[in-house]
Amino acid sequence: MQSATETFVAHRNLLFTVAYEMLGSAADAEDVLQETWLRWVDVDLGSVRDRRAYLVRIATRQALTRLRTLRRRKEAYVGPWLPEPLLTVPDVAEDVELADSVSMAMLLVLETLAPVERAVFVLRDVFALEYGEIADAVEKSPAAVRQIAHRARAHVAARRPRKTVSPAQSRDAVAAFRRALETGDLQRLLDMIAPDVVLLTDGGGVVRAAVEPVVGAAAVAGVLGRIGAAMSLGTAPVNGHTALLVRRDGVLDTVIAVRVDDGLITGLYAVRNPEKLSRVERETAVRR
Structure with a gap:
């Protein structure tokens, strides 16, 4: 034994x-x-x-x-x-292949x-x-x-991100995204997201969320523009990449993972279902 x-x-x-x-x-x-x-x-x-x-x-x-x-x-x-979403230890991002394999974008491809x-x-x-x-x-x-x-x-x-994003690129993209939301700078937000960007919001019927994908820069920016004023924003390593953490009154409300292709944000994955957020409050070890 x-x-x-x-x-x-x-x-x-x-x-x-x-x-x-x-x-x-x-x-x-x-x-x-x-x-x-x-x-x-x-x-x-x-x-x-x-x-x-x-x-x-x-x-x-x-x-x-x-x-x-x-x-x-x-x-x-x-x-x-x-x-x-999983709160992963920072060194996971340095293992590019492992970080790619557990990223939100890749897991959705595997689906x-x-x-x-x-x-x-x-x-x-x-x-x-x-x-x-x-x-x-x-x-x-x-x-x-x-x-x-x-x-x-x-x-x-045929479906995965076209290029692997380095940890530095991931951090920079999410930091700029966060600043645009916090300042309410709609033009900066539009400059960062691709014309055909897709926002998926997972509420699971438990909390309010779009039940269909939100597609297109203008539509996505309109949804995101309402976040900054009502919430506090932070970042953390989630699934091997830097993600945005959205809190309301100190309580984790949403985790937003970001997909970057050719310098533009092409995918946003917002998990709101509270049943899925417990793993973002404590680190989970992933290994190859």
Whole structure:
């Protein structure tokens, strides 16, 4: 039991990150960890050649099962569904590939993949598992996994941000965005956002939020222009990138993640559902 516990603890952050990238929900990822642990303690460790790979296989299978259930919940969700934001440690931003993989923009791209495609992409392109290890996790042949990986990679490449944004660029973009909101400088705001910018607001039917995407610079600026006067604004590392934290009377009200392409803000992801905001008050460790 001690050996099993030590191994699980050593890989816990990795397993959480795998589950979170597959599900976009920290609460569900924690449930996957619990289910993985319950199965892991029943394993004959003497028969396990690679404990890390074995644990990832258990977690992946549990996440795939939960992902199918989660998809049904999302279909009944009120308004846009956004991933649950995480307050990440600052050094995550320095690992560009990890920060990109847990960003709001990438998690939304992963939402467009089929469950097995998502699992294969995450395990291969983010965590660099061998095709044989992935095949065991998703119960496919290595040849089939190669085909799935190729298809998923092409799908993601067509939809992901065109260029990786450095930590400095992310901080600068959000700082300028914050200043424009605080000063009510509509022209500065318009200069920062792309003509076809999209704002998604996730209230989950619990708090007020747009139930359809807000599209276009003028429409988005009109919505955002009402924030600065009524709220206090701050920043924090969220999902590997600097994000805007909006507080009302000292209480966290909204987390706004930003997507930047070619120097302009092309996507804004505003999570308002209070059930999704608990992970922004305490740091969550994500690891590859």
